[in-house]
Amino acid sequence: MASLNLRLNSSISSKIDTSTIFKLKNGRFNACNVFASLNLDTKTYPSTKVKLGVSKSEEIMAAEAKYLVGTYARAPVVIERGKGCKLFDVEGKEYLDMTSGIAVNALGHCDPEYVNAIKEQADTVIHTSNVYYTQPQVDLAKRLVECSFGDRVFFSNSGTEANEAAIKFSRKFQRHLHPNEEDPPAEFVTFTNSFHGRTMGALALTSKENYRSPFQPVMPGATFLEYGNIEAATEVIKRGKTAAVFVEPIQGEGGIYSATQEFLQSLRSACDDAGALLVFDEVQCGLGRTGYLWAHESYGVFPDIMTLAKPLAGGLPIGAVLVTERVASAIAPGDHGSTFAGSPGICKPALVVLEKIMKPEFLASVSKKGKYLKELLLQKLEGNKHVKEVRGLGLIVGIELDVPASPLVDACRKSGLLVLTAGKGNVVRLVPPLVISEQELKFAVDILSECMPVLDIEEPK
Ligand code: PLP
Secondary structure, rough: OOOOOOOOOOOHOOOOOHHHHHEEEEEEEEEEHHHHHHHHHHHHHOOOOOOOOOOOOHHHHHHHHOOOOOOOOOOOOOOOEEOOOEEOOOOOOOEEOOHHHOOOOOOOOOHHHHHHHHHHOOOOOOOOOOOOHHHHHHHHHHHHHHOOOOOOOEEEHHHHHHHHHHHHHHHHHHHHOOOOOOOOOOEEEEEEEOOOOOOHHHHHHOHHHHHHHHHHHOOOOOEEEOOOOOOHHHHHHHOOOOOEEEEEEEEEEOOOEEOOHHHHHHHHHHHHHHHHEEEEEOOOOOOOOOHHHHHHHHOOOOOOOOEEEEHHEEEEEEEEEEHHHHHHHHOOOOOOOOOOOOOOHHHHHHHHHHHHHHHHHHHHHHHHHHHHHHHHHHHHHHHOOHHHHHHHOOOOEEEOOOOOOOOOOOOOOOHEEEEEEEOOOOEEEEOOOOOOOOHHHHHHHHHHHHHHHHOOHHHHH
């Protein structure tokens, strides 16, 4: 690893204060600042090199700022390794991970059985393309079908791609259903606070205006309705017009909002009446996170299509679209595809993840821990003037604040706890590995409550 090496020069080194040099600019480290404020070019001084007080984290963050496209406002932590629910940065600092890679590492970090599956498959064959058949892909699809409403599976590489496939399948389904119509139903209904991804189709169904507006025109034909508004949905979902309705049974990015049973039931009925498909996006809330294998099971309402991704391969990239036979029958070879998707290198470890999560005792433990977490949060945070609501199901929990959550998130991180934001930045999102212990949950809530006073500090004007 390269380090920032400079010629020893007291007049220079005395001026160096890395904490001010390595400023976060727009949430990113600025490498240029380092060199500009020192006013020298390291290449000019190649001889006697002395390492200044620049940490390994700072070096990596500076290099990131120089070499990567600035799409992420990252937290200033450089992770080196993980074990269970702990992460360690390159300086060896330990963090309790209540983020699990944004609801991905359901089994925590480095689960031995999962790691072995990766190693074994890597030693066998990692990738073949979908030109050929492989056993792990078929095994994973079979298991997903056995434990869900779905009859068939399409694999993709991410959540956004799963939704993109669901959009195409919905349009193709309608075309197949109305072979003699010039304009079969092609429109989509989606909801406030929705997040379905960042490709042009999935983005068109994502509510956040500032995610969409720089990239207009996105896919036309999406109507946004208020999440939970049964009347609006019944009015807008129309025969001859609506191809499909996309909805998250529990919204993650949007701020941890759960649908009501009546709302999902009314969408089901409206779709049936209009001949539209009902698509549940369970990319974040699915696969055991709620204490149910599928979030929609808790509502007793079933979709025509469900999209999955995040935890399915425990951290390796995967997405999946589960469809009924009726939907699958509209799809023909060549309609959609992917070079990487469903590779044996990913499906084999995904099977390990799925088998573990779907066990009734595993799901029951998620429910129990979810209740415990909410109880602790209510106990410790109740009465705090900034806490508006604690909500969620199982281990997808949101704490809504009346102020931005980022000072609290930063303070928690400094105290060794990683948490996320959601919503309009005013919600603390807790999506820990599903294997987290009650002791770890207590530790997390203790840190959170100890850090709450940071919300009382007024920002300097
Ligand atoms: N759908 C939902 C509900 C999500 O939460 C996300 C990501 O956060 C996506 C889709 C997009 O998934 P990905 O980031 O894997 O493309």
